[in-house]
Amino acid sequence: MSDEIAYATIRGLGARYRKRELSxxxxxxxxxxxxxxxxxxxxxxxxxxxxxxxxDARAAExxxxxxxxxxxxxxxxxxxxxxxxxxxxxxxxxxxxADWIPEEDATCVRRWQEAGTVxxxxxxxxxxxxxxxFPGHRFQPARNPWNLEHIPGGxxxxxxAALATGLVAGATGSDTGGSIRGPAAFCGIVGLKPTYxxxxxxxxxxxxxxxxxxxxxxRTVEDCAYLLQAMAGHDPADPASSQAPVGDYLTxxxxxxxxxxxxxxxxxxxxxxxxxxxxxxxxxxxxxxxxGAEVRDVEIPSMHAAPSFLLILMAxxxxxxxxxxxxxxxxYGDVLRERILAGALVTAAEYTxxxxxxxxxxxxxxxxxxxxxxxxxxxxxxxxxxxxVAYDPELAFPRSNMAPFNLTGLPTLAxxxxxxxxxxxxxxxxxxxAFEEATVLGVGHAFEQVTSWHTRRPPLAH
Amino acid sequence: MSDPRELTIEELRARMRAAGVTITENRLAMVRKxxxxxxxxxxALDSRxxxxxEPAVRFAPERPA
Numbered sequence: 106m107s108d109e110i111a112y113a114t115i116r117g118l119g120a121r122y123r124k125r126e127l128s129x130x131x132x133x134x135x136x137x138x139x140x141x142x143x144x145x146x147x148x149x150x151x152x153x154x155x156x157x158x159x160x161d162a163r164a165a166e167x168x169x170x171x172x173x174x175x176x177x178x179x180x181x182x183x184x185x186x187x188x189x190x191x192x193x194x195x196x197x198x199x200x201x202x203a204d205w206i207p208e209e210d211a212t213c214v215r216r217w218q219e220a221g222t223v224x225x226x227x228x229x230x231x232x233x234x235x236x237x238x239f240p241g242h243r244f245q246p247a248r249n250p251w252n253l254e255h256i257p258g259g260x261x262x263x264x265x266a267a268l269a270t271g272l273v274a275g276a277t278g279s280d281t282g283g284s285i286r287g288p289a290a291f292c293g294i295v296g297l298k299p300t301y302x303x304x305x306x307x308x309x310x311x312x313x314x315x316x317x318x319x320x321x322x323x324r325t326v327e328d329c330a331y332l333l334q335a336m337a338g339h340d341p342a343d344p345a346s347s348q349a350p351v352g353d354y355l356t357x358x359x360x361x362x363x364x365x366x367x368x369x370x371x372x373x374x375x376x377x378x379x380x381x382x383x384x385x386x387x388x389x390x391x392x393x394x395x396x397g398a399e400v401r402d403v404e405i406p407s408m409h410a411a412p413s414f415l416l417i418l419m420a421x422x423x424x425x426x427x428x429x430x431x432x433x434x435x436x437y438g439d440v441l442r443e444r445i446l447a448g449a450l451v452t453a454a455e456y457t458x459x460x461x462x463x464x465x466x467x468x469x470x471x472x473x474x475x476x477x478x479x480x481x482x483x484x485x486x487x488x489x490x491x492x493x494v495a496y497d498p499e500l501a502f503p504r505s506n507m508a509p510f511n512l513t514g515l516p517t518l519a520x521x522x523x524x525x526x527x528x529x530x531x532x533x534x535x536x537x538x539a540f541e542e543a544t545v546l547g548v549g550h551a552f553e554q555v556t557s558w559h560t561r562r563p564p565l566a567h
Numbered sequence: 568m569s570d571p572r573e574l575t576i577e578e579l580r581a582r583m584r585a586a587g588v589t590i591t592e593n594r595l596a597m598v599r600k601x602x603x604x605x606x607x608x609x610x611a612l613d614s615r616x617x618x619x620x621e622p623a624v625r626f627a628p629e630r631p632a
Contacts (some may be wrong), residue, residue, distance in 0.1 A: 410608030417603065443594040447602055449586035450579070458609045498593060501600040 108562065111139060111271030115180050115328045118274060119414070122169055122179050129162040129169070129179030133223050136181050140225070140272050140502045143565060146253065148245045150265040151186050152194055152227040161223040168221060177335050178221035182275040185233055185261050187310040188214050188226040188319075197310050198230040198260075200243040201429060201436040211308025213277055213319055213336045213383055217492060220335040225273055228263030234312045235260065235422060236441025237495055238527050246492075249291060250528050250563035255489040260284040264322045265292035270566050275332045278322045281312045282418060283507025286519035286534060291489035293530030293561065295553075296322040297329045297546070298507075300539050302347035304333070305340035311567070313421035314345075316414070316511045325559055326520060326550040330354040330381030333542060349540050357543040360552040363397035368472075368477030373408040374506050378486040385523030385531040386483045389552065393481070396551050403473040407465045411509045415502055416451050416459040423448025440498065463512045470513045471538075479548050480536045484505050484519040488529035506534060516542045520551045521558035528560070549550035572610040577594035 110132060113121070121127040137155050144150050158181070165179035178484065189195050191214075196202050210218070218224070229247050231237050237259055238246045247262040249255040250270045256455040257266040261278030265288025268276055280286035280298040289296030297320045304319045311317060321332035334354050340346045369390070375383065390400050423430075426445050430437055473480065483506060494500065510517040515536050522533035533552070537545040553559055579599050582589055590598050 252622045364576060388595070410612075412604055413606075413608040415605035416609065419601075440594070440597070443590050443598050444601065446588045448591055449588045450582040450598075450602055455606065456611050458612055458614065459605075461614070462608055462612065499597050499600070501597050 108271065108467055108566065110135060111566070112324065112562065113274065114325055115176065115274055115323070115331045118180060119176055119178065129165040130159065130188060132179070133158050133162040133181055133225070136225060136272060143270055143272065147248055147266050147270055147565065149228055149247045149263040149270070149272060150183070150226045150363060151196055151229045151244060151263065152197070152369070154193055154224055157193070158225045162293060165221055173221070175221045176331050177217065179223060179230065180221070180274050181223045181225050181230045182217060183225045183264070183267060183273045184214055184277045185264050185279060187279060188232050188277050189308040190214055190227065193227065195227065196244065197234075198232040198238065199436070200438070201433060203243055209308060211290055212305035212340045214308065218337050220560065222275070228267055230263075231260035231284075232263055232438045232441045233310065233426070234279055234281060236438055236444055239439045239496060242438050249330055249489050251293065252491070252527070253565070255491050256291065256495050256527065258288035258489065261288045261296070261322060264513065264549035265289060265294060265296075266426075267322055268292065268294045268322055269563050271562070273485045274323070275328060278320060278321060279309055279312075280318045280511065281316045282414065282511055283505050285318070285322055286484050286507045286517065289322060289519040290484040290532030291530065293558070293563070294322060294324050295326055295329050295518070295520045295549070295559065296320070297333060297542065298510065298517045299333060299337065300347070300516045300543055302345050303516070303540065303542065304336050305343040307340050307342035311425050313418045316418055318511065326518070326546055327355070327358055329518070330358060330546050349538070350501045352543050353463050354543050354546055357547045358417060359462050360547045360551065361397055362393060362548060362551050364520075365479065366477040367393055367395040367398050367548070368403035368480050369398045369400065370403050370405045370408060370473065370480060370482065373411060373509075374482040377504060378483055379488070381525050382483050382486060382488070382531055386533065389522040389533045390481065392552060392555060393548070394423045398548070401477065403477055404468065405469045405473050407462065407469050408509060410462045411466060411512065412504070413459040413462050413506045414512050416455055417463065419444065419448035420451040420456045421448070442504075466509065467513050470515065474538045478537065478544055482534045484532035484534040488527070488531060510536050514541055516545050518545045520549045520553060522556070523558060524561070571608065574599055574606055
């Protein structure tokens, strides 16, 4: 199978389907063969649904023959394994749920199915979206296709690895403290954490009710826009779901950046950042200026308090897991167990104060976004972490440039903006006002059109 | 003299007893760092100075069209 097909865009695949140059069945068979060849090394998939994929592909072919114009028709996708799939096991990357077969689909799974996608399978996630699988775990962690000795990021680790290796054209992710954007950054792909409430979380395993977001991951900004279009919208089954109307995410992608104001919050986001990450980020700002954007520094004074987000995450995670972890602690992986139990040590007063700090960060960020249209930062302070570092039992929770935008709930995109000297991807993070996904995607798309970082392929893919 | 805002190992053990949870001995340092780092900003906050700051978070999910 050629790279051309494995790395085809959603628009490109759709165009070739409609010209009869390719068929969904042909692409599905080719991707299943590619998965069979590469996944024993990569470990991106936890469950492969070959029969289902071929059935979906045949249905898509029939629909194409009838002239069906849905843009996701016949597009091969896979779901992070915390999205419930009816009749297909959903493990959460956990021994606790290793054999669980749900009776319902998550709303996002159903919406992508209704959009005509082809389901290739389920993608490994960090255990319950919070802890990497240590050696000896029931499930193996995914590896980074750019360097197998490094992690692909988490928790949507399989999604990032599969996309970077050309095994799927789109994937779901979830993001509580950066779990869409981190794997996107470490794997050299694109991930969008939409506004809190924009995409349903119904039928997705919970980590932290007030921080969890669901969203799309893909290889290009435009592909993310197509996938978001099919998953966004009100869902009465998610209590946090917004009733705000869904906009058009594709048309604004053609905009240039004249008149766009980009703010750079220098405090907090550049502490402990590698020099080559800073260099790549500054070069990206130069590119954005070259496209006509006005770039200026902005201040968010309380951002230094963002690490308190962990109090919220841990307390809510413990609340969710309390019964299972007290009754079956042996079914939780090392480190994850302690991370969750640490939530029991957060007092009610501390949780409340952390929410007050969060409110202040939300207000200040909203204020900053009255003077600029988008905030830009490096997505991560460093490129992908080696496994040997990630497996250090004393490693706590790394400082995050992504978690602040889980606190604020604002739409935030991660996209490739360079490579480290060791050949690992680097990433630009763009965040906008609530429900202005189109603005964030528009800036990202314009950047992508004049750069080639997203077109590089990892060694494992060849 | 230790910083009063720092989470000590004794305090960590007291919290474990109060919560009725056991954390593996070789993970105590990790949990202490995890919780300690997260508490820095909260312990620096004097709630009497910011009385009007409510914990409510608004994401404007009901924003009018």
